[in-house]
Amino acid sequence: MGEALYEKSLLVLRKLLQDGDLTVSEVVQSYLTRVRTVETRVGSFIELAEEEALLQGAKTLDERRSRGEGDISHHPLYGLPVGMKDNIAVRGMRMTNASRMLEHYRSPYDATVTTRLREAEGIIMGKLNMDEFAMGSSTETSALQTTRNPWHTDYVPGGSSGGSAAAVAAGEVAFAFGTDSGGSIRQPAAYTGVVGFKPTYGRISRFGVAAFASSFDTVGFLTRDALDAAFILDIFSGFDEKDTTSLPHEPTNVYHTLKDRDPDTFLKGLRIAVPHEFMGEVISPEVKARIEEAFHVLEQAGAHIEYVHFPHMAYAEPAYYILTSAEASSNMSRFDGVRYGYRAKDVEDIETMFKKTRSEGLGWEVKRRILLGTFSLSAGHYEAFYQKAQKVRTLIHEDFARLFADYDVVLGPTTPTAAFKFGERLSDPLKMYESDLLTVIANLAGLPAISVPAGFTSAGLPVGLQIMGPMLGEEEVLGVAHAYQTLTEHHLARPTL
Amino acid sequence: MSHVTESAEKTYETVVGLEVHVELATKTKLFCRCSTTFGDEPNANTCPICLAHPGTLPQLNEEAVAYAIKAALALGCEISERTKFDRKSYFYPDLPKAYQLSQYDQPLGQNGKIEIEVDGVKKTVRIERVHLEEDAGKLLHTVGGTLVDLNRGGVPLIEIVSAPDLRSGKEARAYLEKLKAILSYTGVSDVRMEEGSLRCDANVSVRPVGETRFGTKTEIKNMNTFSGVEKAIEYEAARQVEVLKQGGWVRQETRRFDDARRVTIAMRSKERAQDYRYFPDPDLVPFTVSRAWVEEIKSSIPELPDERRARYMAQYGLSAYDAGVLTLERTLADFYESAVQAGGDPKAIANWLMVEVLGHLNKENKAITETPMRPEHLSELVKLIEEGVISGKIGKSVLPEMLESGEAPRTIIERKGLIQIQDTSALEPIIAKVIENNPQSVADYRAGKDRALGFLVGQVMKETKGKANPQRVNELLLKALRS
Ligand SMILES: [Zn+2]
Numbered sequence: 001m002g003e004a005l006y007e008k009s010l011l012v013l014r015k016l017l018q019d020g021d022l023t024v025s026e027v028v029q030s031y032l033t034r035v036r037t038v039e040t041r042v043g044s045f046i047e048l049a050e051e052e053a054l055l056q057g058a059k060t061l062d063e064r065r066s067r068g069e070g071d072i073s074h075h076p077l078y079g080l081p082v083g084m085k086d087n088i089a090v091r092g093m094r095m096t097n098a099s100r101m102l103e104h105y106r107s108p109y110d111a112t113v114t115t116r117l118r119e120a121e122g123i124i125m126g127k128l129n130m131d132e133f134a135m136g137s138s139t140e141t142s143a144l145q146t147t148r149n150p151w152h153t154d155y156v157p158g159g160s161s162g163g164s165a166a167a168v169a170a171g172e173v174a175f176a177f178g179t180d181s182g183g184s185i186r187q188p189a190a191y192t193g194v195v196g197f198k199p200t201y202g203r204i205s206r207f208g209v210a211a212f213a214s215s216f217d218t219v220g221f222l223t224r225d226a227l228d229a230a231f232i233l234d235i236f237s238g239f240d241e242k243d244t245t246s247l248p249h250e251p252t253n254v255y256h257t258l259k260d261r262d263p264d265t266f267l268k269g270l271r272i273a274v275p276h277e278f279m280g281e282v283i284s285p286e287v288k289a290r291i292e293e294a295f296h297v298l299e300q301a302g303a304h305i306e307y308v309h310f311p312h313m314a315y316a317e318p319a320y321y322i323l324t325s326a327e328a329s330s331n332m333s334r335f336d337g338v339r340y341g342y343r344a345k346d347v348e349d350i351e352t353m354f355k356k357t358r359s360e361g362l363g364w365e366v367k368r369r370i371l372l373g374t375f376s377l378s379a380g381h382y383e384a385f386y387q388k389a390q391k392v393r394t395l396i397h398e399d400f401a402r403l404f405a406d407y408d409v410v411l412g413p414t415t416p417t418a419a420f421k422f423g424e425r426l427s428d429p430l431k432m433y434e435s436d437l438l439t440v441i442a443n444l445a446g447l448p449a450i451s452v453p454a455g456f457t458s459a460g461l462p463v464g465l466q467i468m469g470p471m472l473g474e475e476e477v478l479g480v481a482h483a484y485q486t487l488t489e490h491h492l493a494r495p496t497l
Numbered sequence: 498m499s500h501v502t503e504s505a506e507k508t509y510e511t512v513v514g515l516e517v518h519v520e521l522a523t524k525t526k527l528f529c530r531c532s533t534t535f536g537d538e539p540n541a542n543t544c545p546i547c548l549a550h551p552g553t554l555p556q557l558n559e560e561a562v563a564y565a566i567k568a569a570l571a572l573g574c575e576i577s578e579r580t581k582f583d584r585k586s587y588f589y590p591d592l593p594k595a596y597q598l599s600q601y602d603q604p605l606g607q608n609g610k611i612e613i614e615v616d617g618v619k620k621t622v623r624i625e626r627v628h629l630e631e632d633a634g635k636l637l638h639t640v641g642g643t644l645v646d647l648n649r650g651g652v653p654l655i656e657i658v659s660a661p662d663l664r665s666g667k668e669a670r671a672y673l674e675k676l677k678a679i680l681s682y683t684g685v686s687d688v689r690m691e692e693g694s695l696r697c698d699a700n701v702s703v704r705p706v707g708e709t710r711f712g713t714k715t716e717i718k719n720m721n722t723f724s725g726v727e728k729a730i731e732y733e734a735a736r737q738v739e740v741l742k743q744g745g746w747v748r749q750e751t752r753r754f755d756d757a758r759r760v761t762i763a764m765r766s767k768e769r770a771q772d773y774r775y776f777p778d779p780d781l782v783p784f785t786v787s788r789a790w791v792e793e794i795k796s797s798i799p800e801l802p803d804e805r806r807a808r809y810m811a812q813y814g815l816s817a818y819d820a821g822v823l824t825l826e827r828t829l830a831d832f833y834e835s836a837v838q839a840g841g842d843p844k845a846i847a848n849w850l851m852v853e854v855l856g857h858l859n860k861e862n863k864a865i866t867e868t869p870m871r872p873e874h875l876s877e878l879v880k881l882i883e884e885g886v887i888s889g890k891i892g893k894s895v896l897p898e899m900l901e902s903g904e905a906p907r908t909i910i911e912r913k914g915l916i917q918i919q920d921t922s923a924l925e926p927i928i929a930k931v932i933e934n935n936p937q938s939v940a941d942y943r944a945g946k947d948r949a950l951g952f953l954v955g956q957v958m959k960e961t962k963g964k965a966n967p968q969r970v971n972e973l974l975l976k977a978l979r980s
């Protein structure tokens with residue numbers, strides 16, 4: 001069959017490598033060629049690893065294999081090309097967070113996921129573009145470059161993990177790390193027709209991941225299919241003493257549960273809730289149609305779908321923006337020009353240095369959130385904003401708890417519309433924030449959620465189906481996603497570039 | 498007891514509350530594994546975490562929590578079962594994250610108290626809270642610009658906040674001395690003032706005697722000597738009274754103490770209080786302090802200064818003052834106790850230790866831990882005097898050498914031949930010679946001038962180079978003169 005190497009799923013590629021049908025050099029070479037071919041149009045990479053070093057690394061792995069040294073089954077990502085969102089620390093590589101502030105900054109250490117990736121012998125292809133400090137929904141707030149939607153280059157790839165989504169969609173990496181604080185993995189996954197998976201908050205260590213909103217930030221992946229995501233989750237989940245917010249649980253074991261499971265048996269009798277609030281007027285007709293088709297597929301396989309209410313949905317978005325901006329305003333304060341990163345020139349005193357550095361080094365969206373967050377944490381406003389929003393967060397938790405008492409998963413569209421064009425929403429923050437409308441609630445409650453491809457609009461833009469599960473319910477979420485993908489082929493579609 | 502300032506119209510009293518920051522003596526920093534060693538090359542003890550590189554997260558040092566709990570318990574505090582860290586935000590080049598991790602509304606310890614004594618009057622000072630936080634770095638101003646050293650950044654501190662219960666600079670000083678004693682006894686801090694491991698801010702106000710409301714307070718920042726704190730408070734209270742007497746009002750502000758000029762100087766106006774925008778740190782989940790852990794820590798607290806002082810009075814018959822001086826520092830108290838255990842009169846040992854040993858060490862600016870002299874040697878010295886082997890005077894003369902070399906007193910006096918002459922047969926010829934050589938004095942004595950006896954004793958001592966037992970000489974001289 002004519003499927004190129006870069007179009008294959010991670011697990012297929014892995015099998016070929018394990019069986020010795022492919023060498024790591026061939027895989028890396030194939031991906032490098034693909035990057036060279038499409039990167040000028042896609043623009044995913046902020047930094048591509050040096051070609052020489054990549055090929056040398058691949059050769060070393062191949063030679064070791066041919067000498068029969070080392071058991072590659074101990075290295076689950078052996079020879080597989082991986083992309084890292086640019087807010088994840090990879091020692092010696094750039095970690096710009098797509099900001100002028102850190103344009104020339106290189107990380108002096110490895111994030112915990114990077115350490116585990118090296119142990120798994122994955123190959124780090126490079127650092128991927130994003131919205132500046134993960135604040136944005138289109139990757140347009142990147143101060144360094146533009147990333148385009150591989151399905152239609154007039155359209156945004158979504159954000160903030162837009163570079164990660166575009167790189168996976170365009171076949172530049174076998175999978176990519178992203179971070180999701182309000183939809184930053186799922187929304188770009190929906191816009192670019194790939195799988196975007198956000199586990200339970202705390203499932204994967206945040207150590208080495210630049211903080212946007214600490215109590216929301218969740219590391220996850222953009223992959224070709226749900227089974228890939230399950231396989232990767234098992235490698236990177238588990239407690240990390242360097243992150244006290246990481247959950248004190250053993251790594252998951254989802255992949256083995258899913259891989260041989262019969263989708264029909266699994267879906268039979270599955271209780272699915274669909275909140276009316278997820279399917280209201282703000283959802284575009286075409287998105288709604290694709291999602292209803294997906295429901296139909298699941299119902300055909302024996303799942304029970306019921307429409308329910310999610311009472312506090314209307315408060316989710318404002319609460320999300322108050323809380324994340326508050327945390328962001330504090331997390332951004334370390335960028336002061338003293339120890340690393342950008343420092344303003346020609347300043348006479350320290351106060352001016354701080355002000356000029358931050359004013360020149362940070363972009364508008366970041367500044368907007370710093371102002372919002374500083375305001376809501378200020379004396380006299382704290383109770384009215386920050387504390388009130390925390391109460392909403394508790395109510396959202398309770399809404400979910402009630403739903404999961406009766407249902408296995410909650411379904412709906414990932415986004416109200418498909419991808420939009422460049423510039424369309426950049427000047428209208430409220431319109432921009434609307435693209436997170438259906439994703440932020442999973443972060444407010446810390447729940448696992450996934451976006452899987454569910455077809456296309458008439459303009460040929462992908463639509464995402466979102467599946468949310470209870471706390472620690474990765475197996476349910478990935479299980480439904482995987483079952484859906486065994487019954488459909490939307491995830492096999494590839495853009496023409 | 499109140500310190501009262503007289504004025505023409507009103508009598509004022511001083512009201513003081515102290516905020517004391519003490520560095521804990523943990524091996525590593527509060528949120529990373531960097532060393533807390535003092536005096537290393539600038540920025541040698543730093544890592545991506547304490548330099549606040551993007552992506553780093555704090556990792557709580559349990560030893561520091563245990564130390565803070567221990568300190569809070571020793572200060573009589575209740576320990577919060579549930580506690581958390583909050584971010585205190587402000588921009589300053591020595592604060593890498595631009596927020597300090599501290600504890601805002603759930604401090605580790607609350608409602609403690611310590612006893613102080615000033616001029617024989619005892620007083621209880623309430624402690625409102627004890628909380629754990631991280632230290633900032635240090636700025637070095639050079640000709641070429643300002644440099645930042647972050648070795649100290651992230652070192653664990655406890656902040657101890659007293660209620661406004663102190664009424665004078667003297668009381669403040671007594672409070673600080675007691676605090677230092679308690680902390681050094683528990684071993685949670687070295688409490689080395691010269692290394693900045695104890696720093697003090699004082700909130701000072703005055704009010705007419707009888708008034709129950711507080712006057713407007715000023716805050717005197719960053720004092721690091723006890724005498725400085727005392728002087729600063731006395732000056733500041735007097736200044737405020739003067740302002741009020743002139744019909745003015747006290748401005749709420751931050752001031753600093755100029756040690757050389759002995760005045761406080763306004764820093765920045767506090768009228769518009771700085772907003773630190775405290776909020777719970779989302780990177781550190783709230784944690785529970787188990788009762789079992791608290792009990793375990795409690796059982797590790799040694800006998801504290803007050804208990805030890807009471808015991809010294811009861812067990813060794815020391816005066817309240819002497820017992821107080823000897824127990825102020827654990828090292829000194831331990832030295833005393835070891836010396837007493839080696840034998841000798843406890844009161845005499847106390848005297849020698851306080852007057853001679855400390856007098857000598859203070860002159861050289863040394864602590865008891867810095868002399869090679871062993872407690873057993875002090876005990877031996879006191880016993881040698883008790884037994885009449887040497888005189889007190891000889892004892893005083895060999896002590897400096899004991900402190901310098903660490904040699905036993907017997908070794909020194911034997912080497913130098915300083916053992917007292919008690920032997921009658923050795924003294925009698927000398928006495929006879931002195932009587933023969935000083936006929937005038939002998940005549941004076943016989944004429945009833947008692948002073949002449951002293952002179953003759955002195956002559957015998959001179960002949961024996963001070964080695965004669967003066968009491969023995971006295972007896973023998975009297976006998977010779979009467980014969
Ligand atoms: Zn460190």
